[in-house]
Amino acid sequence: MNYKISFLLILLFLSCSDEELASLSFFVIPENAGSIEYDGNQNVTIGSNLKLEAVSNTSYEFVRWSGDISGSENPIDVVVNSDLNVVAEFQESNIILPDSDNDGVPDEIDLCPNSDNSLTVDENGCEVINEFDQSYVMVWGDEFNYDGKPDPELWHHQTLPPNPDGGWWNGELQHYTDDIKNSYVDNGSLKIVSIKENHVVNGVGRDYTSARLNSKFVFKYGRVDVRAKLPQSEGTWPAIWTLGANINELGNFHKDQYGSVGWPSCGEIDIMEQNGWDKNKLYGTFHWAAPNGSYASYGEVTDLNSSSDFRIYTVEWTKDQIKIMVDNQVYTVMNNNDQVPFDNLHYLLLNIAMGGNLGGNVSPSYSSDIMELDYVRVFQKK
Numbered sequence: 001m002n003y004k005i006s007f008l009l010i011l012l013f014l015s016c017s018d019e020e021l022a023s024l025s026f027f028v029i030p031e032n033a034g035s036i037e038y039d040g041n042q043n044v045t046i047g048s049n050l051k052l053e054a055v056s057n058t059s060y061e062f063v064r065w066s067g068d069i070s071g072s073e074n075p076i077d078v079v080v081n082s083d084l085n086v087v088a089e090f091q092e093s094n095i096i097l098p099d100s101d102n103d104g105v106p107d108e109i110d111l112c113p114n115s116d117n118s119l120t121v122d123e124n125g126c127e128v129i130n131e132f133d134q135s136y137v138m139v140w141g142d143e144f145n146y147d148g149k150p151d152p153e154l155w156h157h158q159t160l161p162p163n164p165d166g167g168w169w170n171g172e173l174q175h176y177t178d179d180i181k182n183s184y185v186d187n188g189s190l191k192i193v194s195i196k197e198n199h200v201v202n203g204v205g206r207d208y209t210s211a212r213l214n215s216k217f218v219f220k221y222g223r224v225d226v227r228a229k230l231p232q233s234e235g236t237w238p239a240i241w242t243l244g245a246n247i248n249e250l251g252n253f254h255k256d257q258y259g260s261v262g263w264p265s266c267g268e269i270d271i272m273e274q275n276g277w278d279k280n281k282l283y284g285t286f287h288w289a290a291p292n293g294s295y296a297s298y299g300e301v302t303d304l305n306s307s308s309d310f311r312i313y314t315v316e317w318t319k320d321q322i323k324i325m326v327d328n329q330v331y332t333v334m335n336n337n338d339q340v341p342f343d344n345l346h347y348l349l350l351n352i353a354m355g356g357n358l359g360g361n362v363s364p365s366y367s368s369d370i371m372e373l374d375y376v377r378v379f380q381k382k
């Protein structure tokens with residue numbers, strides 16, 4: 001150690017030993033509600049006076065001090081006789097902050113103070129523009145930035161088997177549940193999980209459980225982008241799709257409020273389907289009823305390397321045309337006209353079916369698999 005540094009350390013030691021310092025520890029409840037500020041430097045000596053101020057963040061208000069000090073005045077004067085643990089308690093504020101455009105973002109932090117309140121806005125209160133096509137703005141969606149069950153404001157669990165045999169259509173092998181093990185949100189994404197386990201609904205047993213979500217939102221025309229990673233196990237039949245909200249299917253969310261017709265008169269758009277035996281194939285398909293009432297469908301299949309990675313599955317639906325895309329590349333296109341009546345409100349469905357027509361054989365060693373969804377976004381033209 002050189003001479004100058006050791007001299008400095010001795011001085012510091014002497015100055016510290018002259019006046020004993022108190023250690024101050026600050027805590028805020030809830031953690032993100034605010035901060036504690038005080039006038040003075042970091043070195044608070046025993047016996048000194050201190051003014052502490054609790055400063056709340058937006059939408060919180062100060063309630064009381066606790067820990068080694070108590071009281072509800074703010075700022076508060078404290079005599080520091082020893083080390084102090086100081087807790088500032090806050091609660092969510094009942095004060096309603098002005099929000100001129102009624103988008104949930106207070107005026108003081110709203111960067112777009114005149115946004116259209118039928119649109120989805122970002123944390124700055126501004127409309128969200130589609131990343132591929134700037135003529136589209138977001139009207140509904142779920143970013144899955146929460147934990148637990150799918151948001152009940154946005155999603156309905158369809159669990160009642162509609163087939164008169166007590167199961168689901170297409171010879172599928174699952175029941176659907178609203179149990180958190182079959183659908184949950186964590187780490188920024190929704191997981192739909194199909195599990196090998198016996199489950200009985202209305203006396204009818206099945207060997208697999210899974211989840212089938214209906215969006216509570218309905219829309220006509222627009223663009224839907226869903227970023228998802230698909231299950232890879234043999235026998236899984238994942239689907240991201242729409243049905244006409246006028247379908248009379250038992251157990252769906254919308255019941256008869258938009259009409260009551262059978263399938264396929266309601267119309268169906270399969271934005272993403274995959275069979276159970278070739279996970280490098282992707283299906284985009286339309287089902288509808290021709291004007292004479294007979295069943296009609298049209299679809300294309302494309303190769304998809306690595307559906308185990310996140311890909312963006314899209315439908316762009318206008319009054320003239322419907323396009324199905326993966327990663328913004330079109331692979332199925334159909335004109336929308338009098339012969340192909342896709343001009344009614346639709347809702348979204350997300351599910352994994354097991355076995356059946358498009359799931360095929362399920363491996364005896366199957367235990368469970370997951371479809372992971374990063375976001376679901378619905379856009380419409382400005």
Ligand SMILES: [Ca+2]
Binds near residue numbers: 101113
């Ligand atoms: Ca606002």
Ligand SMILES: [Ca+2]
Binds near residue numbers: 101110124125
């Ligand atoms: Ca705004």
